[in-house]
Structures are given as structure tokens and as C-alpha cells.
Amino acid sequence: MIEKGRISALQMATLLYPTIIATAILLVPAITGEYAKKDMWLSPIWASLAGLFVIFLAVKLEQRFPEQTIIQYSGTITGKLIGKLIGVLIVLYYFHATGIILLEYGNFVIGSFLPRTPLLIVIGSMVLVCGLAVRGGIEVMARTAQVLVPFVILFFTLIMILLTPELNLDNLFPVMEYGLKPSLKGAIIPASWFLQLFIIAFILPVLKKGEKIGKAGILTVITVMITLVITNLVTLLLFGVITTSFTYPVMEAARFISVADFLQHLESVVMAIWVAGTFIKVSLFYYVVVIGTAQVLHISDFRPIVLPIGLFLTVLSFWTSSSLQELEQILITSFPFYDFFVLIIIPMLLLVIAKVRKKGATKNRRNKGKVKK
Structure with missing residues (x-):
């Protein structure tokens, strides 16, 4: 393993939670509402099944190939040439996804708070800070997440509680007026966010031995699902x-919140959630790009390539789309299929081929062939 650090299952869950909700809580309600209407709060429940499935795939593959990432065991399963192509495709996917995340972050910050600040400064500063975290390794990133995530949860809970007096239950009814179809249709886009949990395939090799990886993965999916249900429900009722x-x-x-003409203008709290969550998300995606690149190129130390890759990610974020509207269209139209192919089809094929060709270990190093749940 290139990465020498080790983290616990709880630290892994702490990393994964903001990786999904950081961008989802701001973008998913509007996108889901477009298709699900009044049933938009149900869509994250159906979408969470995609998260459970990709975690299942990642864990099953890790059982057969302990302490290896998908970049490494794809070559063992399919052969050197095809495995190399799969590795390059996955690394390019994470390059592209990281660029999109950075552009989402930059557009939000400039559009809502810093309209006169150049986009390059906003994105470049985030990449620089995340690059320092990535150079520190997975342990530094996990400990940083342990510090920031409780504040993210606290601020999110504060916003939801303070909005309670403004909510109108009439906006919720009738529930499932047109059956399950609208909520299922609305679940397609949020499912893309849950599919991002396949990033666990790059974290499982650095978990400490004996950790309850199945339970941690399921807990992550459930907490993300609950957060998105609450977000969609509150925005719908409002x-x-x-x-x-x-x-x-x-x-x-957040602009509706006003307590005794004293507690107002809590947009800054939403900004704090966004920046803290995006920092963890970008750091983790950035880390996967660096580790994946190092493994594809057979580089023994990933740290020297962190800053050059950061520079490329900054440039790539500007190439991703020319406007916020175009970016939204990419997220709604092409990216769900992109995610589905890279994060479900490829891992599923690798698992099937590994079983048919009897590749990999038959026992899990963590608990004699069984994943603790």
C-alpha cells in the first residue's frame, strides 16, 4: 500500500457523510422537486438503495482482494492490459468529478457571497488547502473530519429547528397523489450522490483490522438518507x-429565519456548512485522484504529485462547464448514467468475473470470511 496510515470505521463514516451531503443539501431539493413534486421527501429513501448496493460491491471486492484498491485488483481480475484501462477510466472519472465539485463550490460562493471575487481565487484557495490535507494522508483527513463534522451537523440542525415556525403542513398533502412513480423518478438524480459512496473502495484498504465495515457503511447511508429526507421535507413545507x-x-x-428581530441573516451558517463539507469532500476526491494516479503509474510515494495534480484539477474545473445552468444540465442529464456505468457496472462486472475465474482470497482478513454487521 502506498498509504501507510490507518483509520477506524467510525472515522471512515465521518469522512463519507459530508462527502455526500456537502453538495446534496443545496442542490438535491430543487432537482428532486422538479420530478417528485410533493413526494420529494420520499425520493432520498429510494435513492439510498443505490448507496447500499455500491457499498455491498466494494466490501465484497475488498473481501477477495484485501488491502487493494479497485485500481490494483482490476488488473488481477481482467488481465494487465484491460485492468490498466479500467484503472485509467476510474482515475479520469474522479478527475472529472472533482472538477465538477470544485466548480459547484466556486459558483455557490461567488453567486451568494463574494460576487466580485475571481472564480480562480475561490477554487484555487480550496484546492491549496485540500492539497495540504491530502499530503498529510488519510489519518490527517479523518481527524480533520472528526473535528468539522460535528459542527456541520450542529449548524444543519440549528437551521432546521429555527425554520419550524415557518413550516406549513398543508404543503405536504396529498401524499403519493399519483402513486410511487413521481418519487421514484425524483430518486434518479439523488441516487448519483449515493453512488459516490463507492469511494469507500479506496478507504477499505486503510482501515484498521477488526473494524465493523459493514455496519459503518450502512450507518453512513442511513444518516445521509435521513439528512436529505429532512432537507427535502423542510424545503417542501416552507x-x-x-x-x-x-x-x-x-x-x-435560511433567509426566512428571524427570531425576535435578533437572530437573522443565517445565510452565513449555510455557508459554513457548505465550506466545511466541501473541504472534506474535495479532500477525499482529491486523495482518490492522487492515490489512483500513483497506482496506475506505479509511483511508490504519492506526496510529490499532490500539488501538480491540484494545479490540473483547478484548470479542469474551468473546463467542466461554461455556466451554472450548463453545470445543472450535466448533473441532471449525463452524470447519472456516467455514475451508473463507472460506479455500478464496472465493479459488478469485476466481482462477477472474479467469482467465475476464482480470483482473489476466499476469506476476509478481518473476520474469517465474514463482514461484521
């Missing part, structure tokens, strides 16, 4: 069907 008219419904919701 705005009703006009939720889709806002790009960032949670940001607009």
Missing part, C-alpha cells in the same frame, strides 16, 4: 411546489 424555482432552496430558507 416553499411548497415552488421549491424548484430556487437554485439553492436551503440558502433561500
Whole structure:
């Protein structure tokens, strides 16, 4: 393993939680509401099944190939040439995904708070800070997440509680007026966020021995699902069907908060959630890009390539799309299929081929062939 650090299952869950909700809580309500209407709060429940499935795939593959990432065992399963192509494809996917995340972050910060600040400064500063975390390794990133995530949860809970007096239950009914179809249709886009949990395939090799990886993965999916259900439900009860008219419904919701003309303008709290969560998300995706690149190129130490890759990610974020509207279209139209192919089809084929060709270990190093759940 290139990475010498080791983290616990709880630290892994702490890393994964903001990796999904950081961007989802701002973008998912409007996107889901477009298709699910009043049933938008149900969509994250169906979407979470995608998260459970990719975690299942990652754990099963890790059982057969302990202490290896998908970049490494794809060559063992399919052969050197095809395995190398799969590795390159996965690394390119994470390059592209990281660029999109950075552009989402930059557009939000500039559009909501710093309209006169150059996009390059906003994105470049985030990449620099994340690069320092990546150079520190997975342990530094996990400990940073342990410090930041409780504040993210606290601020999120504060926003939801303070919005309670403004909520209108009439906006919720009738539930499932047109059956399950709208909520299932609305679950397609959020499922893309849950599919990102396949990033666990790069974390499992650095977990401490004896950790309950199955339980930690399921806990992560459930907490993310609950967070998105609450987010969608609150925005629905506040705005009703006009939720889709806002790009960032949670940001607009925060502007409604006013307690005794004293506690107002809590957009800064949403900003704090966004920046802290995005920092962890970008750091983890950035880390996967660096580790994946090092493994594809057979580099023994990943640290020297961290800053050069960071520079490339900064440039790539500007190439991703030319406007916020175009970026939203990419997330709605092409990216779900992109995610589905890379994060489900490829791992599923690798697992099937590994079983048919009887590749990999038959016992899990953690608990004699059984994943603790």
C-alpha cells in the first residue's frame, strides 16, 4: 500500500457523510422537486438503495482482494492490459468529478457571497488547502473530519429547528397523489450522490483490522438518507411546489429565519456548512485522484504529485462547464448514467468475473470470511 496510515470505521463514516451531503443539501431539493413534486421527501429513501448496493460491491471486492484498491485488483481480475484501462477510466472519472465539485463550490460562493471575487481565487484557495490535507494522508483527513463534522451537523440542525415556525403542513398533502412513480423518478438524480459512496473502495484498504465495515457503511447511508429526507421535507413545507424555482432552496430558507428581530441573516451558517463539507469532500476526491494516479503509474510515494495534480484539477474545473445552468444540465442529464456505468457496472462486472475465474482470497482478513454487521 502506498498509504501507510490507518483509520477506524467510525472515522471512515465521518469522512463519507459530508462527502455526500456537502453538495446534496443545496442542490438535491430543487432537482428532486422538479420530478417528485410533493413526494420529494420520499425520493432520498429510494435513492439510498443505490448507496447500499455500491457499498455491498466494494466490501465484497475488498473481501477477495484485501488491502487493494479497485485500481490494483482490476488488473488481477481482467488481465494487465484491460485492468490498466479500467484503472485509467476510474482515475479520469474522479478527475472529472472533482472538477465538477470544485466548480459547484466556486459558483455557490461567488453567486451568494463574494460576487466580485475571481472564480480562480475561490477554487484555487480550496484546492491549496485540500492539497495540504491530502499530503498529510488519510489519518490527517479523518481527524480533520472528526473535528468539522460535528459542527456541520450542529449548524444543519440549528437551521432546521429555527425554520419550524415557518413550516406549513398543508404543503405536504396529498401524499403519493399519483402513486410511487413521481418519487421514484425524483430518486434518479439523488441516487448519483449515493453512488459516490463507492469511494469507500479506496478507504477499505486503510482501515484498521477488526473494524465493523459493514455496519459503518450502512450507518453512513442511513444518516445521509435521513439528512436529505429532512432537507427535502423542510424545503417542501416552507416553499411548497415552488421549491424548484430556487437554485439553492436551503440558502433561500435560511433567509426566512428571524427570531425576535435578533437572530437573522443565517445565510452565513449555510455557508459554513457548505465550506466545511466541501473541504472534506474535495479532500477525499482529491486523495482518490492522487492515490489512483500513483497506482496506475506505479509511483511508490504519492506526496510529490499532490500539488501538480491540484494545479490540473483547478484548470479542469474551468473546463467542466461554461455556466451554472450548463453545470445543472450535466448533473441532471449525463452524470447519472456516467455514475451508473463507472460506479455500478464496472465493479459488478469485476466481482462477477472474479467469482467465475476464482480470483482473489476466499476469506476476509478481518473476520474469517465474514463482514461484521
